[in-house]
Amino acid sequence: MTIPMLDLKGQYKKIKSEVDSSIQQVIDSGIFINGKEVSDFEKNLSEFLSSNYVVACANGTDALQIAMMALELKLGDEVIVPSFTYAATAEVVGLLGLVPVLVDVDPRSFNIKVEDIERSITPKTKAIVPVHLFGQISDMERIMEIAGKHGLYVIEDNAQALGAVYKYSNGSRKYAGTIGHIGCTSFFPTKNLGCYGDGGALFTQDKALAEKIRMVTDHGQKVKYYHDIIGCNSRLDTIQAAVLNIKLRHLNEYSAARYKAAQKYKELLADMDEIILPLESEFSTHVYHQFTIRVNKKRDELKQYLYDKGIASMIYYPLALNHQKAFSSISKIKVSLESAETVAGEVLSLPMHTELKESDQIVICNAIREFFKK
Numbered sequence: 001m002t003i004p005m006l007d008l009k010g011q012y013k014k015i016k017s018e019v020d021s022s023i024q025q026v027i028d029s030g031i032f033i034n035g036k037e038v039s040d041f042e043k044n045l046s047e048f049l050s051s052n053y054v055v056a057c058a059n060g061t062d063a064l065q066i067a068m069m070a071l072e073l074k075l076g077d078e079v080i081v082p083s084f085t086y087a088a089t090a091e092v093v094g095l096l097g098l099v100p101v102l103v104d105v106d107p108r109s110f111n112i113k114v115e116d117i118e119r120s121i122t123p124k125t126k127a128i129v130p131v132h133l134f135g136q137i138s139d140m141e142r143i144m145e146i147a148g149k150h151g152l153y154v155i156e157d158n159a160q161a162l163g164a165v166y167k168y169s170n171g172s173r174k175y176a177g178t179i180g181h182i183g184c185t186s187f188f189p190t191k192n193l194g195c196y197g198d199g200g201a202l203f204t205q206d207k208a209l210a211e212k213i214r215m216v217t218d219h220g221q222k223v224k225y226y227h228d229i230i231g232c233n234s235r236l237d238t239i240q241a242a243v244l245n246i247k248l249r250h251l252n253e254y255s256a257a258r259y260k261a262a263q264k265y266k267e268l269l270a271d272m273d274e275i276i277l278p279l280e281s282e283f284s285t286h287v288y289h290q291f292t293i294r295v296n297k298k299r300d301e302l303k304q305y306l307y308d309k310g311i312a313s314m315i316y317y318p319l320a321l322n323h324q325k326a327f328s329s330i331s332k333i334k335v336s337l338e339s340a341e342t343v344a345g346e347v348l349s350l351p352m353h354t355e356l357k358e359s360d361q362i363v364i365c366n367a368i369r370e371f372f373k374k
């Protein structure tokens with residue numbers, strides 16, 4: 001591809017000496033598991049997010065699973081999940097023997113349709129998992145209100161919106177992932193704060209819950225070799241923490257670079273009737289994990305046209321969860337999932353990363369224009 005989706009190498013080049021020396025320090029120390037860098041990173045991230053507690057773990061999928069284990073969700077409990085998301089969100093629900101209850105999304109923000117939440121609540125409902133898709137926070141103020149009214153837990157799937165800020169109607173602000181009972185994130189290399197392998201973390205504001213989360217990540221033990229509950233083994237490698245400590249210092253600058261690139265796309269594509277541009281909600285900043293347009297006619301042909309010109313694009317995600325085989329027998333659906341299905345057939349994510357050049361964006365947008373003129 002002449003214009004790829006991502007440029008992790010270009011990003012690395014700019015921080016190479018810092019990253020290389022911090023990785024080397026870990027190798028020299030010989031402490032590859034639970035090294036000082038891991039607790040330093042937890043502290044650094046909790047300061048960055050103003051989150052009382054941050055617990056690192058092995059990946060974002062584990063973070064979601066650990067959250068549900070720490071909240072003691074039980075076999076058959078129902079968990080409300082948007083039908084348009086990465087499968088991991090609902091997968092861990094199924095893995096733990098819980099029931100994913102699928103609800104629709106807002107077709108402009110791609111985030112959970114809040115009106116569907118109350119319609120889907122039953123006596124078995126225990127939790128809601130809003131996913132802050134593509135870098136923008138769900139309508140958390142309303143979601144927390146519904147959760148409070150019905151005594152439900154809220155687990156934020158914040159794998160795609162780390163660094164985004166929620167603006168409450170009274171003007172106060174909180175970082176994505178620090179609003180619900182637990183926030184989960186991923187440091188997969190392509191995420192907004194990516195390490196050089198797998199990584200993840202959980203956030204909470206509650207001391208007892210933080211202790212429980214830490215126990216779950218460490219075989220259910222608080223004192224070594226005394227196992228109080230069933231947990232798992234989910235750790236962030238010291239080398240990954242060393243990389244993250246460096247990259248966290250650049251996160252705001254990375255978010256700003258993505259935002260700037262998104263505004264350029266919007267400017268270049270503004271007058272095109274064939275395309276629906278991503279919406280920026282009034283209650284959240286957008287950190288543009290993806291720049292996702294909707295094309296209601298000939299989306300797949302456009303993707304092929306770009307590909308033939310050496311321009312990458314991706315379909316995140318081609319199938320709503322209600323059409324995924326894995327969930328057909330275990331999920332419950334109480335509402336229409338019309339928008340989730342519509343957007344799955346229309347979304348196209350364009351190259352988006354911290355090193356994206358304006359000149360490449362012009363090439364991409366000119367190619368899109370040519371395609372519709374044909």
Ligand SMILES: *Cc1c(COP(=O)(O)O)cnc(C)c1O
Nearest residue numbers: 059060061086088089159186188
């Ligand atoms: C990436 C991602 C996950 C899973 O994270 P991993 O670190 O890959 O396990 C979960 N949910 C969403 C929305 C994601 O984008």
